[in-house]
Amino acid sequence: EAQVTQNPRYLITVTGKKLTVTCSQNMNHEYMSWYRQDPGLGLRQIYYSMNVEVTDKGDVPEGYKVSRKEKRNFPLILESPSPNQTSLYFCASSFGPRTSGGAAYYEQYFGPGTRLTVT
Amino acid sequence: AQSVAQPEDQVNVAEGNPLTVKCTYSVSGNPYLFWYVQYPNRGLQFLLKYITGDNLVKGSYGFEAEFNKSQTSFHLKKPSALVSDSALYFCAVRDSDMRFGAGTRLTVKP
Numbered sequence: 540e541a542q543v544t545q546n547p548r549y550l551i552t553v554t555g556k557k558l559t560v561t562c563s564q565n566m567n568h569e570y571m572s573w574y575r576q577d578p579g580l581g582l583r584q585i586y587y588s589m590n591v592e593v594t595d596k597g598d599v600p601e602g603y604k605v606s607r608k609e610k611r612n613f614p615l616i617l618e619s620p621s622p623n624q625t626s627l628y629f630c631a632s633s634f635g636p637r638t639s640g641g642a643a644y645y646e647q648y649f650g651p652g653t654r655l656t657v658t
Numbered sequence: 659a660q661s662v663a664q665p666e667d668q669v670n671v672a673e674g675n676p677l678t679v680k681c682t683y684s685v686s687g688n689p690y691l692f693w694y695v696q697y698p699n700r701g702l703q704f705l706l707k708y709i710t711g712d713n714l715v716k717g718s719y720g721f722e723a724e725f726n727k728s729q730t731s732f733h734l735k736k737p738s739a740l741v742s743d744s745a746l747y748f749c750a751v752r753d754s755d756m757r758f759g760a761g762t763r764l765t766v767k768p
Contacts (some may be wrong), residue, residue, distance in 0.1 A: 543701075572755070579667075581748060581760040582702075597755060629701055631756075646692055647756060649701035 541566045545630050545650035552620055553658055560615045560653050562630030569635030571613040571645065572597070573605065575626040581628065588613055589635055620657040628653045660685040660751045662732075664759035671739045671766055679734040679762045681749030689751060691732040693723055696746040696761075705747075708732060719743070739766045 540555055543564045564571065572587040576595075584597030588607040602624055604616040613632075617624060631647040668765045671677045685691055690709055694702040706717025713725045723734045734747060744766050751757040 574758075579760060581664075582758040584755055584757075587755050631702075644761045646704040646707055647702075648704070649694075652699075 541648070543630055543632055543648050543650040545628075545653050547653060548651060549654050551656045551658065553622055555572060555619050558617050558655075559630060560617075560630075560655070562615065562650060563611050564613075564630075564632040564648070565611065566648065567610065568632035568648075569610070570645075570647075571630065573603070573613070573615045573630045574629045575599065575624075576629060576652075577626050585615070585628075602634065609645060613621065615634045620655075622657050624655065625657050626655060628655060660689075660753050660757055662691075662749045662751045662757060662759040664747075664762045666762050667760075669762055669764050671764070673737050673741050673766050673768050677736050677739040677743070677766070678739075679749075681732045681734065681759060683730050683732060683749075683750055683751050684703050684744060685753070685758065687753070689725075689730075689732075690753070691723075691725065692750040692752065693721070693732075693734050694748045694750060694758075695719075695742065696748065698745075702748065703747070705734070710716055741766050741768055 546561045546611050569590045573585040574582040583605050586605040588594045599649045630650040633647040634645040689724050692707045693705040694700045708715050708725045716722045746761050748761050
């Protein structure tokens with residue numbers, strides 16, 4: 540079954556304790572992305588990756604790191620979590636742009652979400 | 659930079675009535691527009707997209723959306739709402755990355 544998986548689904552942690560949220564897709568997608576969802580703000584992009592070893596900042600990258608060593612995996616790392624990073628996090632993937640002009644018209648597939656609470 | 663706006667936080671309709679969830683966009687080039695739905699405790703699911711061609715796009719679960727270039731709008735519609743359509747709906751525009759609106763909560767009452 541084609542899917543995007545995230546782990547853990549729920550996490551409660553304390554300020555400053557490093558954590559990693561894993562994301563994996565089995566659709567051979569080039570493009571992967573992390574979002575956080577907060578009430579009234581919709582989804583805001585944290586980081587995205589066009590392909591292996593290619594990552595770039597989204598709208599709200601502060602306090603987060605990512606890596607893309609393999610095509611299927613795109614972990615989100617919080618080196619020193621703070622309470623303002625309490626949120627619902629989604630990983631997504633899709634096929635990437637097919638033209639040099641960057642036309643990117645493929646829909647994204649989303650993981651089930653990770654609810655993170657930092658106390 | 660591209661952006662979308664969803665002017666309504668909440669839309670309430672009665673079951674069986676038509677529904678519209680509004681979205682307006684701003685892009686510098688050709689718009690690639692999407693609608694997603696989020697059911698409680700679930701991730702986002704793709705509903706439909708506009709790339710080019712017919713202005714009326716049909717998608718999953720009986721939803722459709724109308725692309726209007728002059729009004730820069732991409733409203734989501736359904737002729738007859740179901741209680742099970744109650745969810746959070748997001749409009750999005752994509753260039754190199756995807757930008758989402760703030761979401762509209764649709765409530766369909768029996």
